[in-house]
Amino acid sequence: MSSFDALAFRQFFPFFNNNPDWVYLDTAATSQKPQQVIDAELAFYQRQNSNVHRGAHQLSQHATAAFEAARDKVQQFLNAASRSEIIFTSGTTAAFNQLAFGLMDTVLKPGDRILISALEHHANIVPWQLHCQSHGVQLDVIPLDPQLMPDLDVYQQLLALKPKIVSLTQVSNALGHILPIGSMLQAAKAAGAITIVDGAQGVSWQVPDVQLWPVDFYCFSGHKLYGPTGIGVLYGKQRYLEQLKPLLGGGEMISDVSFQRSSFAALPARLEAGTPNIAGAIGLAAAIDFIRQFDARQINQYKGELLQQFAAGLSQIPGLRPLTRVEQSAGIVSLQLAGEHPNDLAMLLNEQKIAVRAGSHCAMPLFAALQLPGAVRFAFAPYNLPAEVDVTLQALAAATEILR
Amino acid sequence: MLQQLIADTATGLQQIAEHELPLLQQPADWQSKYRLLMQLGKQLPALPEKMRQTEYLVRGCESRAWLLHYQEPVSGKHYFVLDSEARIVKGLLAIMLCFVNGKTGAELAELDLSRHFDALNLRPYLSQSRGNGLTMMLQRIQSTIKA
Ligand SMILES: Cc1ncc(COP(=O)(O)O)c(C=O)c1O
Numbered sequence: 449m450s451s452f453d454a455l456a457f458r459q460f461f462p463f464f465n466n467n468p469d470w471v472y473l474d475t476a477a478t479s480q481k482p483q484q485v486i487d488a489e490l491a492f493y494q495r496q497n498s499n500v501h502r503g504a505h506q507l508s509q510h511a512t513a514a515f516e517a518a519r520d521k522v523q524q525f526l527n528a529a530s531r532s533e534i535i536f537t538s539g540t541t542a543a544f545n546q547l548a549f550g551l552m553d554t555v556l557k558p559g560d561r562i563l564i565s566a567l568e569h570h571a572n573i574v575p576w577q578l579h580c581q582s583h584g585v586q587l588d589v590i591p592l593d594p595q596l597m598p599d600l601d602v603y604q605q606l607l608a609l610k611p612k613i614v615s616l617t618q619v620s621n622a623l624g625h626i627l628p629i630g631s632m633l634q635a636a637k638a639a640g641a642i643t644i645v646d647g648a649q650g651v652s653w654q655v656p657d658v659q660l661w662p663v664d665f666y667c668f669s670g671h672k673l674y675g676p677t678g679i680g681v682l683y684g685k686q687r688y689l690e691q692l693k694p695l696l697g698g699g700e701m702i703s704d705v706s707f708q709r710s711s712f713a714a715l716p717a718r719l720e721a722g723t724p725n726i727a728g729a730i731g732l733a734a735a736i737d738f739i740r741q742f743d744a745r746q747i748n749q750y751k752g753e754l755l756q757q758f759a760a761g762l763s764q765i766p767g768l769r770p771l772t773r774v775e776q777s778a779g780i781v782s783l784q785l786a787g788e789h790p791n792d793l794a795m796l797l798n799e800q801k802i803a804v805r806a807g808s809h810c811a812m813p814l815f816a817a818l819q820l821p822g823a824v825r826f827a828f829a830p831y832n833l834p835a836e837v838d839v840t841l842q843a844l845a846a847a848t849e850i851l852r
Numbered sequence: 853m854l855q856q857l858i859a860d861t862a863t864g865l866q867q868i869a870e871h872e873l874p875l876l877q878q879p880a881d882w883q884s885k886y887r888l889l890m891q892l893g894k895q896l897p898a899l900p901e902k903m904r905q906t907e908y909l910v911r912g913c914e915s916r917a918w919l920l921h922y923q924e925p926v927s928g929k930h931y932f933v934l935d936s937e938a939r940i941v942k943g944l945l946a947i948m949l950c951f952v953n954g955k956t957g958a959e960l961a962e963l964d965l966s967r968h969f970d971a972l973n974l975r976p977y978l979s980q981s982r983g984n985g986l987t988m989m990l991q992r993i994q995s996t997i998k999a
Contacts (some may be wrong), residue, residue, distance in 0.1 A: 563877075787938065788939070789915055789937045791914045791938035791940070792938050792939050795941075796912065796940075805913035807915075821937055822914065846883070850886050850887060850890075
């Protein structure tokens with residue numbers, strides 16, 4: 449048994465007091481927020497609110513200091529070599545759109561290839577597609593093996609085609625599977641590729657040390673890490689960030705503008721056009737402070753125990769077919785009820801106040817490959833309790849009873 | 853093919869209106885309510901695979917549904933055939949169709965569907981936030997009859 453005190457952890461989240469009837473198993477979509485994150489955002493607006501980097505007044509200087517301190521916090525969190533390698537975005541999706549736009553023309557030339565896996569979220573598919581065709585760039589996909597992980601043999605073959613970019617998710621949002629990201633990144637580097645990791649699901653499982661990992665870009669969203677919505681991070685190694693063409697133009701990102709041309713400011717400002725989400729960045733810094741109080745190993749062990757308890761209970765309910773292999777999951781169990789559409793199961797769970805997600809989880813190509821209409825996803829977090837697992841299993845039994 | 857489906861749908865809807873709708877108005881536990889909804893969906897014919905084409909597809913949030921339409925040229929009445937991948941959604945769509953099928957454009961313009969759903973204690977399912985495709989289907993029906 450892990451020594452992690454889930455009940456104490458849960459006390460930090462006011463959401464649960466306000467929703468005592470609900471079992472929240474949708475943390476993969478967004479996590480709940482601890483009081484200190486809510487307080488940090490509130491305090492900024494109540495006491496400090498001013499725009500950053502521009503006011504001549506001292507208030508703006510204070511706001512700027514708080515915003516830039518949030519950047520330092522993220523730098524420490526990821527162990528980035530420099531604070532200018534941390535770009536604030538609105539989230540993972542925005543980060544990928546900047547990457548896909550910014551690498552075309554500058555790094556990617558006609559005939560080049562990009563390699564992703566079959567487990568990617570649409571955020572790591574669609575932004576590439578938006579530009580691939582018009583730029584003559586080819587998008588290749590690593591297929592799944594029988595364990596529903598990337599097929600590493602085919603991966604090696606695809607690397608032999610010398611992709612310029614290898615872009616992989618750390619953890620699958622649809623199945624919860626943890627990719628062997630370390631060895632996959634190493635292989636990509638050995639093949640000469642620029643490496644990108646989608647950390648939206650993975651950052652709460654394992655925070656990367658971006659100087660140790662062979663990763664050139666790493667993206668995550670604050671709201672899946674106990675932080676606010678509307679704030680995210682694009683980390684990039686300086687020499688690669690410098691090659692990115694800015695997706696957004698406007699204030700703050702330039703050094704000089706005339707009607708003929710503009711010259712750009714230095715990083716990180718060059719990739720942060722317009723007024724940023726100041727309160728969001730401060731909230732994210734508070735979330736990082738919050739999560740760093742706890743031992744990640746203990747948290748992961750505790751989540752593993754919840755998954756084991758859930759999986760054992762599932763095997764007692766006839767007709768349920770987990771797609772997730774629990775031993776390789778970061779906290780998600782996706783399942784199917786034989787012959788039934790996932791939406792029916794999810795509606796019956798919703799009726800019993802179990803918050804889950806059903807469908808293809810923004811990973812339509814994955815479910816097309818599995819030839820399934822989707823799945824019902826149960827996403828566990830350290831604030832979930834063993835008693836909630838039991839309630840969920842009872843609700844599942846009642847739901848399958850009705851559908852039978 | 854379409855004519856047969858329309859005839860079968862009309863028969864099914866009549867069954868639902870006579871037998872299941874009155875049952876829905878009676879108090880029951882939630883399990884019975886859902887059993888009834890699924891049973892009611894079964895009264896409508898299944899759309900053959902070859903007719904589940906993109907042009908008829910109505911995307912809900914989490915499941916797919918299809919809508920086919922026919923306007924009787926003499927009376928101007930609108931007839932529909934629909935199907936859904938999800939059983940509960942199909943039941944809810946069948947109830948919706950009870951109030952829509954065989955009506956003229958003028959009658960449909962007057963229709964207050966939320967009043968009917970209120971009476972059946974099904975109002976929450978009609979709201980947009982549920983993302984179950986009912987609102988999408990209603991919009992498709994409205995745009996279809998205007999076309
Ligand atoms: C793996 C993965 N990538 C990207 C995203 C997109 O994140 P956001 O919606 O915060 O931009 C998500 C969120 O669902 C995700 O799970």
